[in-house]
Each structure stands twice: as C-alpha cells, then as structure tokens.
Amino acid sequence: SRKPIIAIDGPAGAGKSTVTKRVAHKLGLLFLDTGAMYRSITLAVLREGLDLRNQEQVTAIANASKIQLFNNPVAEQPMRVLLNGEDITTAIRSPEVTANVSAIAAQPAVRAILVKQQQAIGANGGVVMEGRDIGTHVFPDAEVKIFLTASAKERANRRYADLIAQGQIPPDLTTLEHEISERDRQDSTRTHAPLTQAANATLVNTDGLSIDEVVATIINLYEEKV
Numbered sequence: 072s073r074k075p076i077i078a079i080d081g082p083a084g085a086g087k088s089t090v091t092k093r094v095a096h097k098l099g100l101l102f103l104d105t106g107a108m109y110r111s112i113t114l115a116v117l118r119e120g121l122d123l124r125n126q127e128q129v130t131a132i133a134n135a136s137k138i139q140l141f142n143n144p145v146a147e148q149p150m151r152v153l154l155n156g157e158d159i160t161t162a163i164r165s166p167e168v169t170a171n172v173s174a175i176a177a178q179p180a181v182r183a184i185l186v187k188q189q190q191a192i193g194a195n196g197g198v199v200m201e202g203r204d205i206g207t208h209v210f211p212d213a214e215v216k217i218f219l220t221a222s223a224k225e226r227a228n229r230r231y232a233d234l235i236a237q238g239q240i241p242p243d244l245t246t247l248e249h250e251i252s253e254r255d256r257q258d259s260t261r262t263h264a265p266l267t268q269a270a271n272a273t274l275v276n277t278d279g280l281s282i283d284e285v286v287a288t289i290i291n292l293y294e295e296k297v
C-alpha cells in the first residue's frame with residue numbers, strides 16, 4: 072500500500088510551488104511541480120518551430136521528450152528540470168513558454184503522456200504534487216486535497232515579485248494580471264481535466280495569509296487525516 076499523497080491544485084500564481092516545497096520539506100516528502108512538465112513539452116515544441124495546434128506533431132514531441140525532475144534540496148529554488156539531458160530549469164520560465172503552455176496542456180494526448188508519468192512518480196506515495204488536476208484526475212484518491220487560490224490582483228503582485236527575484240524583467244502589473252486571468256480562463260474552460268476544485272478538496276484562500284500560515288494549515292490537515 073502506498074504512502075499518503077498531498078494534492079495541491081489551483082490557478083496560476085497562487086503560491087503553489089513555494090507552499091508545496093515547504094510542506095514537503097517539513098513532512099520529509101518528495102514534491103513534484105507538474106506544471107514544469109507541461110512547460111517542458113511547450114519549450115520543446117517552440118524550439119522545433121511547430122504549430123502548437125498540430126496535435127499529431129505535438130504528441131510526437133511529447134513522446135520523444137525525456138523529462139527528468141529533481142527535488143532541489145535548497146527549499147527556495149524551483150525543481151531542476153532536464154529535457155533529454157539538457158538543463159532547462161530556467162528556459163521553461165520564459166514569457167514565451169508561459170504564454171503558450173495552456174494551448175499545449177489542453178491537448179488530451181499530451182495530458183495522457185504526462186499524467187502517466189506523474190502517476191508512476193507518485194505510485195508509492197509520500198509526495199506533495201502540485202498542478203491543476205492532481206486531486207481531480209491524477210490522484211483522485213489523494214489523502215489530502217487542497218485548492219489554493221488568491222485574488223487575481225494578489226497573484227499578479229506575487230508573480231511580479233517572483234519574476235524580479237528570478238532576474239527577469241516583468242511586464243507591468245496590469246499586463247501581468249491580464250496574462251494570469253487569460254491563462255486561468257484557458258485552463259478552466261478546456262475540455263480535458265480543466266482546472267476545478269475537487270469536491271472533497273479544502274479551499275485555502277491565501278489573500279492576506281503568510282506562506283508560513285498556509286503551510287501550517289496544510290500540515291494540520293495532513294495530521295488530521297493521516
């Protein structure tokens with residue numbers, strides 16, 4: 072029997088990555104940022120110069136892409152990501168990848184390929200997995216399910232600070248808020264595994280909460296249920 076799984080889903084910029092890493096670190100679990108996998112395929116497709124809507128070619132790229140993810144022991148850093156052996160940790164955070172990832176993630180064949188890998192990684196449990204569909208599709212039997220959200224304005228502010236921290240030049244806040252809302256709209260309205268709160272997920276609105284408060288909330292839920 073597998074160890075427990077914590078599923079953390081929610082819209083862009085709600086703080087999932089930071090919270091996921093800290094919860095995993097505190098509980099001694101692995102973490103997996105599934106968005107990094109969709110970003111990796113998007114990068115591969117963009118590099119080939121393919122039409123993103125050509126599902127046959129996109130699927131071929133997804134099948135040919137070996138994605139390796141490493142938990143970074145430095146809790147504040149993103150997962151290290153290799154694509155066919157090349158380190159693409161930084162490249163997958165580019166504005167071009169961010170702007171195009173939802174179109175790739177909407178394709179059922181791409182989702183089937185990546186969900187299978189995510190299920191294999193989590194097969195023994197003991198993992199905190201974050202994304203859009205973890206509690207609804209990838210691990211519908213996860214012991215703890217969180218739907219992490221915040222207002223679009225708050226999420227734009229955080230993304231702005233993140234981009235600066237990553238050494239990128241952020242667009243202005245209004246543009247960022249539009250981009251985030253547009254990505255959420257695409258992710259929530261797609262046909263396959265759209266972004267939605269699982270019926271048995273706990274909603275955590277992080278507006279005005281510190282990271283530590285959010286982490287403590289999730290750890291309490293975990294200790295109640297496990």
Ligand code: C5P
Pocket residue numbers: 083084105106107109110172173174176177201202203204205254258
């Ligand atoms: O989490 P992040 O913002 O990096 O995710 C990038 C994109 O990957 C999302 O906007 C969404 O289109 C897609 N995604 C998904 N399912 C997941 C994780 C991410 O469709 N489980």
